[in-house]
Amino acid sequence: MREQFLNRDSYLRQFVAWIEKPVIKVITGQRRVGKSKFMLQVMQHIKKTNKQANIIYINTEEEEFQHIRDYKALQKEINAKLSKKAKNYLFVDEIQDIKKFELALRNYLAKNECDIYCTGSNSNLMSGELASYLSGRYVEFKIHPLSLDEFCLFHNLPKNNDTLLKYFRFGGMPFLRNLPLEELMVNEYLQSLYSTILLRDIAERHDIRNLHLLKSLSRYIADNTGSIFSSLSISKYLKSINLLVSPKSILDYADYLKNALLVNQIERHDLKGKKLFSSGGKIYFEDLGLRNTVAGGFKINDIQKILENSVYMHLARQNYKISTGVLNSQEIDFIAEKNGKRIYVQVAYKLSSQETIDREFGNLLLIKDNFPKIVVTMDELAGNDYQGIRHIHILDFLYSHYGFHV
Numbered sequence: 256m257r258e259q260f261l262n263r264d265s266y267l268r269q270f271v272a273w274i275e276k277p278v279i280k281v282i283t284g285q286r287r288v289g290k291s292k293f294m295l296q297v298m299q300h301i302k303k304t305n306k307q308a309n310i311i312y313i314n315t316e317e318e319e320f321q322h323i324r325d326y327k328a329l330q331k332e333i334n335a336k337l338s339k340k341a342k343n344y345l346f347v348d349e350i351q352d353i354k355k356f357e358l359a360l361r362n363y364l365a366k367n368e369c370d371i372y373c374t375g376s377n378s379n380l381m382s383g384e385l386a387s388y389l390s391g392r393y394v395e396f397k398i399h400p401l402s403l404d405e406f407c408l409f410h411n412l413p414k415n416n417d418t419l420l421k422y423f424r425f426g427g428m429p430f431l432r433n434l435p436l437e438e439l440m441v442n443e444y445l446q447s448l449y450s451t452i453l454l455r456d457i458a459e460r461h462d463i464r465n466l467h468l469l470k471s472l473s474r475y476i477a478d479n480t481g482s483i484f485s486s487l488s489i490s491k492y493l494k495s496i497n498l499l500v501s502p503k504s505i506l507d508y509a510d511y512l513k514n515a516l517l518v519n520q521i522e523r524h525d526l527k528g529k530k531l532f533s534s535g536g537k538i539y540f541e542d543l544g545l546r547n548t549v550a551g552g553f554k555i556n557d558i559q560k561i562l563e564n565s566v567y568m569h570l571a572r573q574n575y576k577i578s579t580g581v582l583n584s585q586e587i588d589f590i591a592e593k594n595g596k597r598i599y600v601q602v603a604y605k606l607s608s609q610e611t612i613d614r615e616f617g618n619l620l621l622i623k624d625n626f627p628k629i630v631v632t633m634d635e636l637a638g639n640d641y642q643g644i645r646h647i648h649i650l651d652f653l654y655s656h657y658g659f660h661v
Contacts, residue, residue, distance in 0.1 A: 282374040284398035285516040285541045289429040290374040309338035314348040326359040345369040351377045378514045400542040401427030403653040423561050424553040426544020445548040456515040477550035480560040483535050524578040539567045563602045585618045599628045
């Protein structure tokens with residue numbers, strides 16, 4: 256079956272400003288999230304604007320490039336394809352598989368021989384010593400699974416509650432466009448993807464042999480999506496299923512899951528003391544479908560967790576810096592900051608009781624600044640304000656920047 260794909264135009268509109276700028280463009284994202292397809296989209300755009308462009312494309316996962324495993328082999332491949340008569344554009348897919356690749360990239364950037372683009376499936380791709388080595392010479396551009404709006408476009412579905420439930424159930428991996436949205440086939444694909452992430456992006460990279468622990472921790476996080484992450488509590492839970500693991504080992508394994516971009520952790524923000532807690536935080540999956548796969552399937556009882564995860568990812572796609580808030584022992588689900596402004600978001604399945612209403616709106620009313628405050632639910636009657644706090648249906652929230660664009 257030939258794979259079909261559509262352009263991610265919302266990303267391209269943001270990205271074009273960086274084309275031909277003298278920095279390395281690093282495109283990061285979870286495995287199979289669409290980085291390679293987006294790179295092809297960028298190539299097509301360049302070819303349209305510069306028909307003489309010399310495109311050099313290297314995909315480390317393709318057979319013809321398997322010989323490129325260090326920076327010297329990379330340089331040899333590039334040198335053989337450089338043009339002296341045209342502008343050179345270098346694209347390297349999954350560059351983290353090439354040892355010391357930064358030596359080659361810095362060389363070509365310094366000589367102004369190529370406009371450089373690369374992709375990677377590891378959050379540590381541009382951190383630590385590597386970030387220092389290329390400091391000021393690169394910009395990172397994150398690609399996420401499909402938004403709900405993109406999900407409708409890719410699957411040719413209307414914007415309604417039925418589509419929303421499909422999105423919650425199957426998630427936003429772009430390849431699903433090539434499959435019928437049926438439980439059996441989608442689950443088989445997502446199970447295969449999950450196994451690949453565990454084996455190639457985590458176990459092989461970090462020389463991990465205890466896959467059972469890795470899977471058990473993933474399942475625990477999936478079952479507790481949106482809860483405060485405690486390595487001590489997880490250690491006790493694992494002990495109850497006959498896995499003796501220290502809290503430190505749990506933290507290490509959680510870092511591996513985050514580095515592979517399977518999950519994301521946000522910090523806890525003490526609003527009263529205006530500081531970050533040194534531990535804890537919440538963990539959310541990058542993709543809802545993978546979250547459900549790890550949790551053993553989509554369950555309607557998990558709708559609150561899925562709602563929170565979808566709200567988190569919608570904010571992440573808009574490049575907000577996200578944390579969770581604590582104020583006088585009350586929890587604020589999300590604090591999202593960008594450009595010196597912030598919004599506060601509470602998430603609830605439905606405001607089915609006065610107690611729920613008092614909790615969700617009351618927590619936000621404790622915050623005395625004038626930044627926007629929002630409660631997101633699946634209530635059909637959402638849309639009314641409550642003492643200046645917006646009540647927004649999840650469909651309106653996920654389909655646009657409605658009510659919180661800053």
